[in-house]
Amino acid sequence: MEHAPVHIVDTSLVAAQDHERFLALVREEIVPTMTDAGIECLSVLASSPEIGEDVEVQVTWRVSDHQAWNVARRDFFLDPRYHAFSATAASLRTGGRRRILYPVEG
Amino acid sequence: MLRRYEIYPVDPAASAEAREAMNVGIRDCANFIPELLHSAIGHAESETNLNFVWEHAYQSPEHYQRYMRHPYHAAILDRFLMNDSPERIIVDNPHGLGLVGYDIDEPDYLLPAGAARRLVALQLAEGSQERFAGIAKEEAERCGMINSIFEYNSFAAKWFDGETDTGLPTNWTHLWEQGFADLDAARAYQPQWREKAGDMVEDSIELLYELEAGVGYPEVK
Numbered sequence: 001m002e003h004a005p006v007h008i009v010d011t012s013l014v015a016a017q018d019h020e021r022f023l024a025l026v027r028e029e030i031v032p033t034m035t036d037a038g039i040e041c042l043s044v045l046a047s048s049p050e051i052g053e054d055v056e057v058q059v060t061w062r063v064s065d066h067q068a069w070n071v072a073r074r075d076f077f078l079d080p081r082y083h084a085f086s087a088t089a090a091s092l093r094t095g096g097r098r099r100i101l102y103p104v105e106g
Numbered sequence: 107m108l109r110r111y112e113i114y115p116v117d118p119a120a121s122a123e124a125r126e127a128m129n130v131g132i133r134d135c136a137n138f139i140p141e142l143l144h145s146a147i148g149h150a151e152s153e154t155n156l157n158f159v160w161e162h163a164y165q166s167p168e169h170y171q172r173y174m175r176h177p178y179h180a181a182i183l184d185r186f187l188m189n190d191s192p193e194r195i196i197v198d199n200p201h202g203l204g205l206v207g208y209d210i211d212e213p214d215y216l217l218p219a220g221a222a223r224r225l226v227a228l229q230l231a232e233g234s235q236e237r238f239a240g241i242a243k244e245e246a247e248r249c250g251m252i253n254s255i256f257e258y259n260s261f262a263a264k265w266f267d268g269e270t271d272t273g274l275p276t277n278w279t280h281l282w283e284q285g286f287a288d289l290d291a292a293r294a295y296q297p298q299w300r301e302k303a304g305d306m307v308e309d310s311i312e313l314l315y316e317l318e319a320g321v322g323y324p325e326v327k
Contacts, residue, residue: 003177006180008180010190010191010192011192012192013192030190066175066176066177066179066180067175069180070174070175070266073184073188074266074272076190077189078272078273078274082189082190083189085190086189086190087189087198089190090189090194093192095192096191096192096193097192097193098184098185098191098192098193099181100177100180100181
């Protein structure tokens with residue numbers, strides 16, 4: 001398999017009452033910081049807050065390859081905004097999952 | 107060679123399954139990244155909340171760079187460790203003691219199976235390295251350490267590629283790896299170096315753990 005481009009698929013679980021705050025954090029702090037580090041935000045999807053479950057917020061990021069991810073990783077880690085939004089996101093999350101995916105042929 | 111440590115506080119609320127997944131994923135990652143050498147983890151006793159230690163090495167900065175760019179690093183290691191990962195199971199480290207290490211010619215740090223390590227991170231006063239090295243040598247002989255390596259922490263700011271200074275400051279100027287035959291011996295050790303060093307030591311943290319050797323860790327020194 002060619003490990004490129006790299007898709008980082010982050011799925012966070014947040015309580016229904018917190019989901020709007022979490023989505024605002026994604027829009028206003030997480031996406032701008034990661035974009036500045038060279039990571040493209042492909043999509044932000046969320047499950048319904050009206051079905052009696054925690055809301056799943058799935059953000060998909062893309063970088064060209066693992067070399068580019070390594071450089072972006074350094075750049076966002078050195079950005080104070082990264083540490084601020086990470087702390088807020090952690091306080092709102094009830095669980096989650098990160099997976100790294102790649103396009104498949106055919 | 108680059109000798110390297112990663113040190114973390116594991117979230118006390120993390121599930122046993124998640125902890126085990128991280129333990130195995132880190133300890134045995136040489137199964138997937140052959141550039142990674144001499145990997146062992148330890149569940150540390152400490153006066154701080156730092157309770158997870160991963161010790162390992164690389165033959166050269168080029169080997170370290172391949173490790174950093176490997177898909178396993180992004181997919182498995184970062185999953186448990188990166189601040190932004192929804193699966194992170196460590197918490198913020200208030201001590202500034204996370205990634206540290208030093209350069210060494212040979213893997214003198216290896217310990218036999220069943221051995222224990224006391225890792226001492228030191229903030230030494232400027233100009234005291236040579237005098238402290240003498241104290242460390244004396245102390246190792248006095249109490250029968252099976253291994254003692256005292257080195258300048260040259261790795262802390264070079265975590266990106268093993269060569270370039272990222273500018274991220276660290277207070278921890280030196281590392282002292284102390285080897286003991288087993289955990290009981292490491293616990294029984296009564297340090298005298300603090301009294302001898304006096305004002306040379308501006309700060310220190312000690313972590314004590316039994317080595318849980320991973321894939322590729324030689325069983326004898």
